[in-house]
Each structure stands twice: as C-alpha cells, then as structure tokens.
Amino acid sequence: MQRSTRKHPSWILVLVLILGFAAACAPEEDPEGEPDEEADTDTAFEMPDTVVWTAYDVGSAGYSQSASIGHAMGGEGITLRVIPGGNDVARQSPLLGGRAHFGALGIASFLSQEGVMEFSETEWGPQSVRILGAAWADFNTGIASCAGDVGIATVDDLEGKRLAWVVGAPALNLNMTSFLAAADLTWDDVERVEFPSFGAATRAALENQVDCYVASTNSGNAVELSESPRGFQPAHLPRPEEDPDAWDRLLSEAPYWEFNEATIGADPVSEEEPHIGSTYGYPIITTYDVQDPGLVYEQARLIYELLPEYEDAYPGNDGFALEAQRFEWVMPYHEGAVRYFEEQGVWTDEMEAHNQALIERQEVLAAAYDRALSELEEEQLTAEEFPDLWMEIRAEELTGAGFEPYWEDVFW
Structure with missing residues (x-):
C-alpha cells in the first residue's frame, strides 16, 4: 500500500x-x-x-x-x-x-x-x-452555504437547521463541524441530513430538502442556488478580534483556516457586501x-x-x-x-526548512501508523477499536517528535 x-x-x-x-x-x-x-x-x-x-x-x-x-x-x-x-x-x-x-x-x-x-x-x-x-483569491472556500429563505445570517443561526453531511467527504463535514464549534454548537444541535455525494447535497438545497451545505462562495452550485427561488446566503463568522473565543473553537477543529473577507461569489457576495468568514486555498x-x-x-x-x-x-x-x-x-x-x-x-x-519539517511530520505519522497496525494485531482489537488506538499513538508520537498533533481523540 x-x-x-x-x-x-x-x-x-x-x-x-x-x-x-x-x-x-x-x-x-x-x-x-x-x-x-x-x-x-x-x-x-x-x-x-x-x-x-x-x-x-x-x-x-x-x-x-x-x-x-x-x-x-x-x-x-x-x-x-x-x-x-x-x-x-x-x-x-x-x-x-x-x-x-x-x-x-x-x-x-x-x-x-x-x-x-x-x-x-x-x-x-x-x-x-x-x-x-x-x-x-478573494473568495471564501468551503463555507456554510445556506439557502436565503431560512433566516441564516451568521453561524449562530445554524442551530436547528438542516445541514448536509456528505458520506466519504471528511473535508466538507469537518468544515461544517468547525462552523458549528465557532457558534458553540455541535451536530446534536442541528438536523444532520446525509447525502452520497457533494452534487446530491447541492441539489437537495435547491429542492428544499436541506438548508446548508459546504461550498465555496464562487462555486457554480452557489450561483445556481442564488438564482433559485430560495436564494443564497453564506453564514458569516465573527471577526477574530470581535470574538477570539469563537475563532479558538473554529481552529481547534480545523487548524487550516485563515480569516478572509470574500468579495468574489454568488449574489449577494460582492465588494459592497463581502462575506466575513474563513478560507484556505x-x-x-x-x-x-x-x-x-x-x-x-x-x-x-x-x-x-x-x-x-x-x-x-x-x-x-x-x-x-x-x-x-x-x-x-x-x-x-x-x-x-x-x-x-x-x-x-x-x-x-x-521556506525550505518549513517544507522539510512537514516532510518529517509525514514520516513520523507513517511510523506511528505502522506501530498502531502492529498493536492492533498484537492486541487482537476490532476495527471499531482501532481509531481510538490510532489517535492515542498518533498524538504520542507527534508530541514526542515536537509536532502539534492538532487532535488527540477521535472526533468523527
């Protein structure tokens, strides 16, 4: 493998x-x-x-x-x-x-x-x-893209709404998890609606089967939603200086975000009405x-x-x-x-030193995973028990090598 x-x-x-x-x-x-x-x-x-x-x-x-x-x-x-x-x-x-x-x-x-x-x-x-x-660029990537007819303005308004969970799409699901965390919410506070693909989730928003899914402000699907009877409204985040605790919660779930004011995107996103949120390339x-x-x-x-x-x-x-x-x-x-x-x-x-440190991180992760597989076999654990074992070993090995583990327990 x-x-x-x-x-x-x-x-x-x-x-x-x-x-x-x-x-x-x-x-x-x-x-x-x-x-x-x-x-x-x-x-x-x-x-x-x-x-x-x-x-x-x-x-x-x-x-x-x-x-x-x-x-x-x-x-x-x-x-x-x-x-x-x-x-x-x-x-x-x-x-x-x-x-x-x-x-x-x-x-x-x-x-x-x-x-x-x-x-x-x-x-x-x-x-x-x-x-x-x-x-x-000046769009926001992977944000909570919501229909405009359900009263959502900020991530705080996600409570009680129907949110898409795409099977086999950890990035989409972790992004939404982080937005919920920023609002001090969890998936228990919303209605989770599962879909087999990203395309299925976006179609469901058009058909009023879900209220929000994860997509970029410049996505063609967001444009299609904005031109539909439901309209489009991406959920805003607070600015980091306005609510640092919300950003701490956001980054604790997803450490790759950076703050951005998006001016590129489906209506109403524009220079006159930017989306205040987070992004990555x-x-x-x-x-x-x-x-x-x-x-x-x-x-x-x-x-x-x-x-x-x-x-x-x-x-x-x-x-x-x-x-x-x-x-x-x-x-x-x-x-x-x-x-x-x-x-x-x-x-x-x-930059070269940073790049080499990231490569070393990958080597530590690979060795840690091999150790986890060995212990899985030695201890005759089940597949259901493996994630807990892996995350424990992962955190231990990364920390021991001087790297931030980001997560220490199973979070999915």
Missing part, C-alpha cells in the same frame, strides 16, 4: 467551457488516458500528450477552475483529462492508485496527510501528499511524493505561466498567481514545484 489545502465574467461562456470540457474529461478505460511513466529525471522532461487530474463533480468551483486551466494547456498541445468524483475519497483514490497524476483537491488532502476521519481506515492511513499550489493541486519531479515541474510551470490565458475564465482563478501562494502552510510542496519556485527566486531557506 502506498502511504507515502458581484461581478462575474459571463456565466454563459463559463458554462459552455465547462460542458464542452466535461465531454473530454469523462472517465474512460482507454489505456492512453492512463498516466505515462517517466523515469529519467536527469534528462530534459517531455510532457505527456495527456495529463490526468481529478476534481469534484461538474459544477463545482474546483472542476470549473480545472476546466479553465485545461483549456489553456490545450493551447500548448496538452490534453487535460479530469476525472470527476462525488466525494473526497473518490477524488484522491485515482491518485493513490496511479490512475491520475494530480488532483484539484480540497482540504481533505491535509486530512489524508494526518490520517484522520476516513483516512484513518487501514486501506488508507497517513498519506505522503505533496502540493504544487492553490488558488488563494482551493483547489489545492495535489500529488504524491513519488510523482516524477520533471512532470511536477512542468505542471507547476504551466499553472503559473499560463495564468494570463485562464485568469478571467472563472472567478477566483487569479488566486493561482505565484505571489498569492502560501509557501509555509500545512502540507509540503513537491520537489518538482520547489525547483520551479527556486528558479523564480521566490523560495527561501526558511
């Missing part, structure tokens, strides 16, 4: 791009669509004719942004084929299995690194993910540590240098600018991307 983050362009043009791209991006069994093997990293790397990504369902911000990048790559003679997935596990599985080179992932990539929630299961465990970058272009450095270098180069070709194709694409990147975040950058950053003169010794 390999174990090794009110002014739109024309939505009609974007929809045409997405629908046209979807036909080319549908999963297929043609072996020509499989990732090409490139072993020699010491010679000049030649990009394959087809590069395979994964993303959320058609209509998601991540899929739409992938489509726009793919359109720009087409001008370089490269086909970008995107495999859509209905949840976090479905998006990352093709990367793990070698059926995709990269994923336009969400913060589940970080959760997979940490080996928590669905990624605590024995077929996963902590993953040695690497990133190339993310879109850090999205989509996070992710791969594994074993991916060919030459391929990663070229893919990173195309993402950053083709930006003028796709920047205006979807709201928030400007967040892929090199100067917008967070080079000291919660997941390490791939060595191929680092080489590109070094050539651009933006990579410092401090």
